[in-house]
Amino acid sequence: MAETIVDITGLRKVYPGKTPVIAIDDIDLHVEDREIYGLLGPNGAGKTTTISIATTRAIPTAGTVHIAGTDVGAHPAIARRVIGVVPQYNTLDRSCTIAENISFHCRYFGFSSADAKARTAELLDQFRLTDRATAYPQQLSGGLAQRVQIARAIAHRPRVLFLDEPSAGLDPQSRIAMWEAVKGLREHGITVVLTTHYMEEADALCDRLAIIDHGRILVEDTPAALKGSLGGEKIYELKLDHPQRSEALAALLRSLDGVTTVEPTDEGLRVVAHARDGLLAHIVGMASEYGLRDVATSEASLEAVFIKLTGRDLRE
Numbered sequence: 221m222a223e224t225i226v227d228i229t230g231l232r233k234v235y236p237g238k239t240p241v242i243a244i245d246d247i248d249l250h251v252e253d254r255e256i257y258g259l260l261g262p263n264g265a266g267k268t269t270t271i272s273i274a275t276t277r278a279i280p281t282a283g284t285v286h287i288a289g290t291d292v293g294a295h296p297a298i299a300r301r302v303i304g305v306v307p308q309y310n311t312l313d314r315s316c317t318i319a320e321n322i323s324f325h326c327r328y329f330g331f332s333s334a335d336a337k338a339r340t341a342e343l344l345d346q347f348r349l350t351d352r353a354t355a356y357p358q359q360l361s362g363g364l365a366q367r368v369q370i371a372r373a374i375a376h377r378p379r380v381l382f383l384d385e386p387s388a389g390l391d392p393q394s395r396i397a398m399w400e401a402v403k404g405l406r407e408h409g410i411t412v413v414l415t416t417h418y419m420e421e422a423d424a425l426c427d428r429l430a431i432i433d434h435g436r437i438l439v440e441d442t443p444a445a446l447k448g449s450l451g452g453e454k455i456y457e458l459k460l461d462h463p464q465r466s467e468a469l470a471a472l473l474r475s476l477d478g479v480t481t482v483e484p485t486d487e488g489l490r491v492v493a494h495a496r497d498g499l500l501a502h503i504v505g506m507a508s509e510y511g512l513r514d515v516a517t518s519e520a521s522l523e524a525v526f527i528k529l530t531g532r533d534l535r536e
């Protein structure tokens with residue numbers, strides 16, 4: 221049986237204040253060795269807080285995190301040796317070259333000068349950065365800088381790499397290159413825990429994922445199983461000329477065979493229905509009497525799973 225390498229139990233984080241914020245509300249999470257595990261959820265769901273606690277940067281209100289058997293709260297210095305972190309923002313040292321950024325990280329973790337040099341050369345090669353070794357961070361594109369951040373984060377050979385929103389701000393091509401780099405980490409024995417609010421990223425990259433909202437895990441499974449849980453339901457997004465006057469149309473749509481829910485959105489209505497021949501034509505026929513401007517259909521996607529669970533769009 222695979223080893224559980226990240227073990228989060230009963231985790232809770234309340235930020236105190238006049239109105240205390242419950243950022244994490246009793247999360248249990250278990251990640252197996254060499255998995256790529258995703259925390260998918262909208263802004264403010266509690267993803268960054270979870271990663272901050274797991275990587276010793278924040279103290280939980282309750283609960284524990286064990287990484288490779290070490291209690292992170294009780295033994296943060298030991299835990300840091302088995303953890304690598306790429307935070308949400310570029311934290312490369314701008315006054316050092318790419319090679320220095322990596323080798324100084326090795327030295328910080330106790331490597332000899334020769335070992336740090338050898339490890340840096342190995343990582344520059346692994347991440348196809350050798351020709352940029354003497355460049356400075358500000359000379360790199362966002363995609364390359366992100367690859368350097370990942371190379372640096374795993375320089376001390378951690379067991380688990382935490383990536384907080386790894387593709388924020390990257391263009392689509394750099395995003396795909398970053399996904400390939402992350403997938404390659406498995407061969408090096410590294411488990412990955414990442415946060416994202418891009419469902420395409422969660423779908424393309426993760427072996428398993430948890431959908432998080434308001435500090436709670438709503439569901440956890442493989443992307444395929446989560447999409448399969450929709451049981452053939454599709455989502456139809458209707459844009460209307462007068463979204464605020466859509467109640468009569470909503471009532472009509474609810475009476476259609478196969479329709480399970482109809483909800484108002486900022487631009488019109490969202491219809492969730494079991495797909496069947498002719499349904500789209502029925503929906504369009506009814507809605508065109510009510511100023512239909514556009515209709516978009518989404519197949520089983522993680523976005524659709526999120527909408528079904530919360531009634532909201534991941535981007536809302």
Ligand SMILES: Nc1ncnc2c1ncn2[C@@H]1O[C@H](COP(=O)(O)OP(=O)(O)OP(=O)(O)O)[C@@H](O)[C@H]1O
Nearest residue numbers: 235241242243261262263264265266267268269270
């Ligand atoms: N230092 C803090 N003090 C008070 N509230 C905080 C603090 N940090 C986060 N929060 C609140 O805790 C909740 C969870 O935030 P968190 O940053 O973990 O979410 P997230 O899912 O990572 O979102 P994002 O992608 O925007 O970082 C939010 O309501 C946020 O406003």
